[in-house]
Amino acid sequence: MKDLDKDKIKEEIKSNVKRLYRKEFKEATEKEIFQAVSLVVKDEIIDDWLATQNAMDEQDPKTVYYMSMEFLMGRALGNNMLNLCVYDEFKQALDELGLDITSIEDQEPDPALGNGGLGRLAACFLDSLSTLGYPAYGCGIRYRYGMFKQKIEDGFQKEVPDDWLKENYPFELKRSEYTYEVKFGGYVRTEVGKDGRLNFIQEGYRSVLAVPYDMPIVGYNNNVVNSLMIWDAQPKQVFSLESFDKGDYVKAVEDENLARSLVEVLYPNDSHISGKELRLKQQYFFVSASLQRAIQRFKKHHDDIHDLPKKVVFQMNDTHPTLTVPELMRLLMDVEGLGWDEAWDITTHCVAYTNHTIMTEALEKWPIEIFSRLLPRIYNIVEEINRRFCLEIEKKYPGDQGKVDRMAIIYDGQVRMAYLAIAAAFSVNGVAKLHTEILKKETLKDFYDMYPEKFNNKTNGITQRRFLLHGNPLLASWVTDKIGDGWITDLSQMSRLKVFVDDEKAQQEFRSIKYKNKLRLARYIKEHNGIEIDPNSIFDVQVKRLHEYKRQLLNIIHVMYEYNRIKEHPELDVIPKTYIFGAKAAAGYKIAKLTIKLINNVAAVINNDRSINNKLKVVFIEDYKVSNAEMIFAAADVSEQISTASKEASGTSNMKFMMNGAVTIGTMDGATVEMVEEMGRENAFIFGMSADEVIEHEQKRDYNPMDIFNQDQDIRKVLMQMVNGFYSPDNSELFRPIYNSLLNTNETQYPDTYFNLKDFRSYAETQDKLMETYRDEKKWTRMAMMNTACCGKFSSDRTIQQYVDDIWHLDHIHVNPLEDDEN
Ligand SMILES: *Cc1c(COP(=O)(O)O)cnc(C)c1O
Numbered sequence: 086m087k088d089l090d091k092d093k094i095k096e097e098i099k100s101n102v103k104r105l106y107r108k109e110f111k112e113a114t115e116k117e118i119f120q121a122v123s124l125v126v127k128d129e130i131i132d133d134w135l136a137t138q139n140a141m142d143e144q145d146p147k148t149v150y151y152m153s154m155e156f157l158m159g160r161a162l163g164n165n166m167l168n169l170c171v172y173d174e175f176k177q178a179l180d181e182l183g184l185d186i187t188s189i190e191d192q193e194p195d196p197a198l199g200n201g202g203l204g205r206l207a208a209c210f211l212d213s214l215s216t217l218g219y220p221a222y223g224c225g226i227r228y229r230y231g232m233f234k235q236k237i238e239d240g241f242q243k244e245v246p247d248d249w250l251k252e253n254y255p256f257e258l259k260r261s262e263y264t265y266e267v268k269f270g271g272y273v274r275t276e277v278g279k280d281g282r283l284n285f286i287q288e289g290y291r292s293v294l295a296v297p298y299d300m301p302i303v304g305y306n307n308n309v310v311n312s313l314m315i316w317d318a319q320p321k322q323v324f325s326l327e328s329f330d331k332g333d334y335v336k337a338v339e340d341e342n343l344a345r346s347l348v349e350v351l352y353p354n355d356s357h358i359s360g361k362e363l364r365l366k367q368q369y370f371f372v373s374a375s376l377q378r379a380i381q382r383f384k385k386h387h388d389d390i391h392d393l394p395k396k397v398v399f400q401m402n403d404t405h406p407t408l409t410v411p412e413l414m415r416l417l418m419d420v421e422g423l424g425w426d427e428a429w430d431i432t433t434h435c436v437a438y439t440n441h442t443i444m445t446e447a448l449e450k451w452p453i454e455i456f457s458r459l460l461p462r463i464y465n466i467v468e469e470i471n472r473r474f475c476l477e478i479e480k481k482y483p484g485d486q487g488k489v490d491r492m493a494i495i496y497d498g499q500v501r502m503a504y505l506a507i508a509a510a511f512s513v514n515g516v517a518k519l520h521t522e523i524l525k526k527e528t529l530k531d532f533y534d535m536y537p538e539k540f541n542n543k544t545n546g547i548t549q550r551r552f553l554l555h556g557n558p559l560l561a562s563w564v565t566d567k568i569g570d571g572w573i574t575d576l577s578q579m580s581r582l583k584v585f586v587d588d589e590k591a592q593q594e595f596r597s598i599k600y601k602n603k604l605r606l607a608r609y610i611k612e613h614n615g616i617e618i619d620p621n622s623i624f625d626v627q628v629k630r631l632h633e634y635k636r637q638l639l640n641i642i643h644v645m646y647e648y649n650r651i652k653e654h655p656e657l658d659v660i661p662k663t664y665i666f667g668a669k670a671a672a673g674y675k676i677a678k679l680t681i682k683l684i685n686n687v688a689a690v691i692n693n694d695r696s697i698n699n700k701l702k703v704v705f706i707e708d709y710k711v712s713n714a715e716m717i718f719a720a721a722d723v724s725e726q727i728s729t730a731s732k733e734a735s736g737t738s739n740m741k742f743m744m745n746g747a748v749t750i751g752t753m754d755g756a757t758v759e760m761v762e763e764m765g766r767e768n769a770f771i772f773g774m775s776a777d778e779v780i781e782h783e784q785k786r787d788y789n790p791m792d793i794f795n796q797d798q799d800i801r802k803v804l805m806q807m808v809n810g811f812y813s814p815d816n817s818e819l820f821r822p823i824y825n826s827l828l829n830t831n832e833t834q835y836p837d838t839y840f841n842l843k844d845f846r847s848y849a850e851t852q853d854k855l856m857e858t859y860r861d862e863k864k865w866t867r868m869a870m871m872n873t874a875c876c877g878k879f880s881s882d883r884t885i886q887q888y889v890d891d892i893w894h895l896d897h898i899h900v901n902p903l904e905d906d907e908n
Contacts, residue, residue, distance in 0.1 A: 154403075267295050273287055437513075790837035
């Protein structure tokens with residue numbers, strides 16, 4: 086590291102303030118100081134960034150392009166300072182300038198170019214790739230508006246645009262020199278070329294220019310800085326009087342509108358497809374631009390395009406970037422001049438696919454009409470891939486038309502993106518053991534039977550640098566005190582904490598850290614929600630996207646039940662509990678939005694009932710996002726991971742809680758199964774049906790929630806309160822749709838599709854057990870400490886190493902820091 090001591094930092098911050106704002110330091114606002122500090126950090130990054138680029142040019146390593154519609158990065162400033170190992174120096178410098186480093190960090194907008202888990206996974210992967218020293222590009226879209234900001238008004242969610250680029254964002258660099266054209270629509274004309282080959286020429290199209298912005302991805306203490314390239318769209322010719330004169334007026338306006346609308350907004354759907362034409366345009370836009378840049382980079386060092394698979398691999402994060410397959414085929418055939426077989430051979434050795442869900446709402450399909458109109462040449466190619474693929478199926482299963490129908494890429498007027506991805510990819514992976522097994526046995530069984538060698542599992546992980554080192558500095562330095570700082574880049578070392586779990590002094594320290602983190606969150610909640618919460622109560626937390634399968638409804642129904650119990654039995658000796666929720670619902674997902682309203686109304690009734698002596702509080706944290714998430718995990722006692730078994734592919738917040746010493750109450754779903762494997766079932770509270778049981782009930786269709794409603798008086802009471810105005814005195818019908826979703830069949834769904842009532846008793850009993858355990862301070866602390874001590878497997882460093890070993894086969898890059906030109 087360069088000689089960046091605190092005095093130098095102070096000097097540079099002050100001079101940046103002057104340079105940027107023509108102000109003396111003492112007149113600058115915190116926002117301006119944030120910009121000034123960021124500039125110092127960026128200067129610090131630039132040399133390593135250049136050095137990494139040079140190393141990649143010289144060493145020509147095999148590189149992964151991580152293709153993802155979403156990167157939920159979270160704030161960069163704090164993370165960059167930590168990974169550069171200059172955080173303490175900046176903290177001191179700011180201290181001496183009379184400023185608190187966290188309030189400067191709080192000035193940064195939270196770049197929220199993603200919805201939830203899938204986008205956050207992509208961000209964790211980039212951090213791990215740089216830290217492990219592997220060459221990588223993240224490829225995505227520079228949405229003008231990221232994930233909406235959530236306001237809660239009268240208990241309802243209101244979506245407000247997230248204008249994250251309003252002020253200059255300091256950690257991006259425009260790279261106009263890598264501008265490419267991307268074409269939409271028109272028609273394809275064929276012509277025989279001089280060499281006798283058939284050429285495909287797209288005509289009458291509209292096009293935009295794709296302009297990349299690079300964001301640095303700083304590795305931890307290793308001088309490696311990879312890039313996240315996110316694409317902006319610009320009109321090809323700026324609307325001008327000139328084109329007006331030429332009569333191209335309409336076309337010019339259309340091109341400008343296309344460019345403007347393309348990158349305007351991130352679709353706020355999680356595990357649910359939107360099917361909007363613009364979404365398909367976005368997909369093609371970033372895929373085409375990214376592939377053009379990848380091929381241009383490759384050709385700088387290589388003459389023979391056949392060598393592409395030796396140097397380049399494209400990982401498709403879910404089906405959203407599946408157009409990588411036909412677009413790579415197009416570039417290889419129409420631009421590079423290869424024949425079909427050669428192009429297919431290269432493509433199928435360059436692309437790999439990660440599946441993220443088995444739920445039907447998420448299986449991406451596009452109507453042929455939209456697809457072929459928008460991407461005529463690409464559609465030709467997909468048709469040919471499908472034709473050949475169906476022949477292959479017939480050859481393997483002669484006469485089995487059912488098989489062909491089930492597996493065809495184009496079927497029933499639609500293009501099935503997952504099947505296209507699987508047909509072409511050399512690797513298909515699930516994101517947790519259980520998930521991968523369900524894919525092989527149920528969802529993708531036909532494909533597994535045909536290509537067993539393609540299927541593999543890569544259990545998700547998270548980066549400990551953001552979710553422990555940055556998010557929980559107290560616990561991080563405690564861990565370092567106990568076992569040294571090796572865990573920062575090798576999380577398996579956390580197991581060395583196991584020797585402390587029965588140590589009284591260590592236990593006390595651990596508890597005191599949790600208490601301080603609870604105070605910090607209580608302050609945040611007081612400030613943002615105006616609700617006073619008791620840091621001595623159990624903080625029971627469910628934060629994640631709002632979705633029926635994640636069962637926030639089960640949680641709030643149980644809160645309603647506990648409230649009734651406390652009212653009916655005031656003599657009961659219960660430990661005060663604070664139920665904390667945080668969740669955004671997709672703007673068009675009615676029942677999810679109504680669930681937010683229900684949580685807030687239940688909160689209003691309970692929090693204002695003095696008769697229960699503060700035994701129960703309910704808080705809905707507005708605008709759940711990466712920056713407040715970091716604080717929430719650090720403060721949680723209990724982690725709610727209560728999805729209907731088989732529905733949560735992996736989950737990653739379960740791991741973040743575990744790392745921060747929260748105890749899980751959850752179902753045997755996703756990666757929670759593997760967490761329990763690591764720490765032992767005695768260190769978690771597991772309840773409910775298994776994935777096999779759920780799947781069996783779904784297949785037999787033998788579950789009737791009305792039976793439970795009729796027999797269980799407590800459930801009956803809670804459900805009646807939902808529709809008798811108890812929680813909505815002004816409109817007793819308000820929550821009727823939720824009641825109906827639990828008890829009545831509608832056109833599309835069975836009642837209680839997600840088995841809330843079926844799992845309720847098991848959940849309630851397990852919650853009681855949890856409270857009893859919490860009374861035993863030593864036992865509880867031991868459990869919490871075991872969670873932290875056993876989290877080693879769940880580092881994204883481990884996940885990335887497995888991707889590298891089994892799928893990507895990347896070369897390391899060795900970066901020699903540039904000579905500091907001032908020395
Ligand atoms: C980790 C994370 C998620 C994913 O949470 P799950 O509980 O695994 O669905 C979503 N949003 C944010 C902000 C996160 O940090």
